[in-house]
Amino acid sequence: MKLATWNINSLKVRLPQLLSWLERERPDAVCLQETKLETPKFPEQEVRAAGYEAIHAGQKTYNGVAILSRTPLTGALVGISGYSDPQQRVISASVDGVRIVCAYVPNGQAVDSDKYRYKLEWLGAFTAWLDAELARHQSLAVLGDFNIAPEERDVYDPGAWEGQVLFSQAERQAFRTLLGIGLLDALRLVEQGDRLFTWWDYRLNAFKRGMGLRIDHILLSQSLAGRCKAVRIDREMRAAERPSDHAPVIAELR
DNA sequence: ATGGCAGGAAGCTCCTGA
Numbered sequence: 326m327k328l329a330t331w332n333i334n335s336l337k338v339r340l341p342q343l344l345s346w347l348e349r350e351r352p353d354a355v356c357l358q359e360t361k362l363e364t365p366k367f368p369e370q371e372v373r374a375a376g377y378e379a380i381h382a383g384q385k386t387y388n389g390v391a392i393l394s395r396t397p398l399t400g401a402l403v404g405i406s407g408y409s410d411p412q413q414r415v416i417s418a419s420v421d422g423v424r425i426v427c428a429y430v431p432n433g434q435a436v437d438s439d440k441y442r443y444k445l446e447w448l449g450a451f452t453a454w455l456d457a458e459l460a461r462h463q464s465l466a467v468l469g470d471f472n473i474a475p476e477e478r479d480v481y482d483p484g485a486w487e488g489q490v491l492f493s494q495a496e497r498q499a500f501r502t503l504l505g506i507g508l509l510d511a512l513r514l515v516e517q518g519d520r521l522f523t524w525w526d527y528r529l530n531a532f533k534r535g536m537g538l539r540i541d542h543i544l545l546s547q548s549l550a551g552r553c554k555a556v557r558i559d560r561e562m563r564a565a566e567r568p569s570d571h572a573p574v575i576a577e578l579r
Numbered sequence: 580a581t582g583g584c585a586g587g588a589a590g591c592t593c594c595t596g597a
Contacts, residue, residue: 334596335586359596361587386587387595432596440595472597491597526597527584538597570585570597 326421326552326578327352330468330541331562332429332524332571336360336389339569340368346562347375352575353395354420356427356468360389364413367391382413390416390427390469400424406457408450415451417458423549424462426455428469433490441490444472448499456506459546467508467544470524470571473500475510478519479539491540508544511576512556523558524571532563543576552578 329352333339336357347355360367360383367381376395382403383389390413392398398418405415417426428451433444459465473496477483486492504510512521522537531537545553555577563572 338586359586434595434597470597489597524597529583531583540597567585 326423327575328354328425328466328468328543328578329573329575330356330358330427330470330543331573332358332470332541332569334359334361334569334571336362336368336391338567340371342562342565342567342569344371344375346573347377347393350559350575354425355393356425357391357393358389358427358429358470360391361386362389380416380418382416384413388413388429390414390429392416392418392425392427394418394420396421405450405454408454410447414447419462422464424458424465426458426465426467428467428471430470430472432472433496436488436490436493445495445499448503452499452503452506455503455508459507463546463548465546466549469542470540471500471542472540473497474538474540475500479521481520481522481536481538486538491538504544507547509547509550511543511545511550511553512539512574514550514553515556521558523574525563527570541571541574543574545576549578554579
């Protein structure tokens with residue numbers, strides 16, 4: 326089973342890239358973030374023609390999450406139960422016995438801003454909800470843009486990024502707390518190297534200069550972690566024409 | 580050096596992203 330996550334930064338702009346990538350990669354399920362489309366504006370026909378059914382929760386201009394699957398999606402749920410949030414950041418469903426949670430964690434903008442406080446509060450609610458979801462679903466995968474680089478090896482210049490949003494101690498602690506409920510960082514099950522980045526700023530020629538961060542993650546429950554045989558970051562899509570600033574991350578399960 | 584780039588909505592510029 327091949328699971329993937331990709332922050333596509335506007336599904337309207339990136340639809341051609343998504344369709345060609347689906348054809349090339351043929352993942353079983355895909356989590357998308359930042360569709361930037363209102364829920365009914367999802368390009369269902371095109372995605373269905375590519376062989377996928379989909380669920381989507383979106384809004385104008387910002388946020389928006391979707392799950393695509395080659396097999397039926399069941400038990401679809403939008404948002405974090407018990408946490409009211411007008412921002413469309415979470416959608417989940419079951420695929421072939423695996424509970425899939427697609428998440429777009431708030432960016433945080435700047436440490437000590439209102440958006441940063443919202444990010445930490447949001448992560449608290451998300452973690453508490455996932456803890457309960459984990460009790461209900463033994464095979465659980467959380468995929469998405471976490472907007473947190475967990476460790477120094479996940480940042481091209483950890484010295485410059487120390488204390489900055491995406492790499493501050495409080496955010497990294499929140500990520501560790503999330504793992505603490507019983508989730509494993511899939512990429513680190515199979516790869517221990519540094520410079521395994523998933524996002525590069527559009528500015529400053531950052532991609533070509535290797536100035537990236539690893540902020541998109543696939544987290545697996547214990548039982549799924551035992552099935553994880555490979556995790557890849559698809560840098561080809563970041564190098565492509567008119568790219569998203571994020572690369573897809575792909576996990577292959579037995 | 581607080582720049583740079585991209586997308587969206589609005590509208591000849593600003594907000595947000597990370």
